[in-house]
Amino acid sequence: MNLKKMPVTMTKGVVQNAMASGEYDTGIEAKIQLLQIAIAPTKLTTVEELVLRYVLEGESYTEIALKLGYNYDYIKSIGSKLWQLLSKSLGEPITKRNLNSVIKQKLASVKIDKTPPKSQLNLPPKIQDWEESIDTSFCFGRIEEISILKQWIRQDKCRLVSILGMGGMGKTALTARTVEHLQGDFDYVIWRSVRHLPSLDELLTDILQVFFAARENDLADDTNSRINCLLAYLKNYRCLLIIDNYESFILSSKNIEHKFTSPPAPSLEGKGSQVPPFPSREEGLGGLSLSIGQYLPDYEEYSQLLRRIGEERHQSCLLLTSREKPTRLAAKEGEKLPIRSLNLKGLGVPEAQSIFQSIGLSLSESAGKQIVHRYSGNPLILKTAATVIRDLFERDVKEFLAQDTLIFSEIASLLNQQLDRLSSLEWQVMDRLIVYREGVSLEQLQNDLHHSVSKSQLIEALKALKWRSLLETAMSQYKLPHLVSKHLAKHSAR
Ligand SMILES: Nc1ncnc2c1ncn2[C@@H]1O[C@H](COP(=O)(O)OP(=O)(O)OP(=O)(O)O)[C@@H](O)[C@H]1O
């Protein structure tokens, strides 16, 4: 539509929404919508819209460049292109100076149409950028978890949500299903796995390039400016960012001990199919007063990203999946706060039955209970078990269950990766916990350790195990997940 030739008709909803959206100056949304209608079918790019928005808010090019993390010259060139485009569409010369007053006049003459055609809403495009596609068609259950996550993200407008749980527990699958439910709420959905350990700068550049195809040297050099730039998008658009495998950035306790005893050992264990050896329980500093969930050297800047996304006002959400909880996150979480985490538990019998069915096996209720208990409802292990029963036990679930000690290389590999990260104090606590299948109190544990560690050190170690998804707690009693104690028992028996 060209405003110099036709009367402007704006939707009542657009104007009302704009007026009601308390986040910005009342009226800015209406002005932007008006300009979008004026230039249609041309669409503003994300960065053009942001420059327009900030100019309407009275910001200088220097301030905009600083806020968005781009060079001054680049922002200025975007501005000049905008004024040319708008001058042509509005039929009068538009400059940075007169933009606000011209738009005000135009808005005053806008006729409000009560029943607008939807196409005139000219909503920003929905952009999805999933690095890898995740098939969720055989993902069962998790209704409650999805509804909690929907509540947190949609209703409670949480800014930082983490999904925690041991390897194979279904964090990625649950996240993918949740995103399917919520993606319609967002202008941008961007999914990145960080298993390959990108530096924060690399990740920010990659994400910012989804918002706008900027060349690397159009972006400001320092990390802080790039975070500013990301936050500007998170404020102005509703974005859902997903960072999968966040544990890749977290140092193991064992390596923290090495920091104090010897040069750091290579910390990035492979995740290949070969079973890593059972972790050694070497003596270290006993994990005393070493804080858990710390970042690998060179990756500490990520904590700044999390802090700013969690604490600053914006309308977006960062969803993390991690086997371990990052440090400093817990203190900021809370039921009433916009930072929360969900500890993912195992699947139940009906879901195990569905998994077996999808592999062509039937699983009775009682066998289902045993299998779920034995493998702590871990979906990856349930799938592996079902395949083994089909291929090696001629589909005989009972026969398989009779092999009480059976533990597959996949399970050993999964658990060893996690056990290999424990400090020696965490190992000592694990050794005691194996004895108490039904759970043990803090006092009893301290007695068992002959009071060689203080209560607060013991609590630290228990917290670390919990954060690594290696501990279950109920009514002040602590115990190991069945799968873990079984695996440990097998190795202690050797
Ligand atoms: N609810 C479910 N129903 C059926 N299968 C599931 C379910 N959740 C996960 N799975 C399957 O279990 C396997 C492990 O799931 P997923 O990769 O999501 O685990 P994860 O917790 O992300 O593991 P990791 O810590 O290694 O990243 C996958 O093959 C996935 O398809």
Ligand SMILES: [Mg+2]
């Ligand atoms: Mg995963």
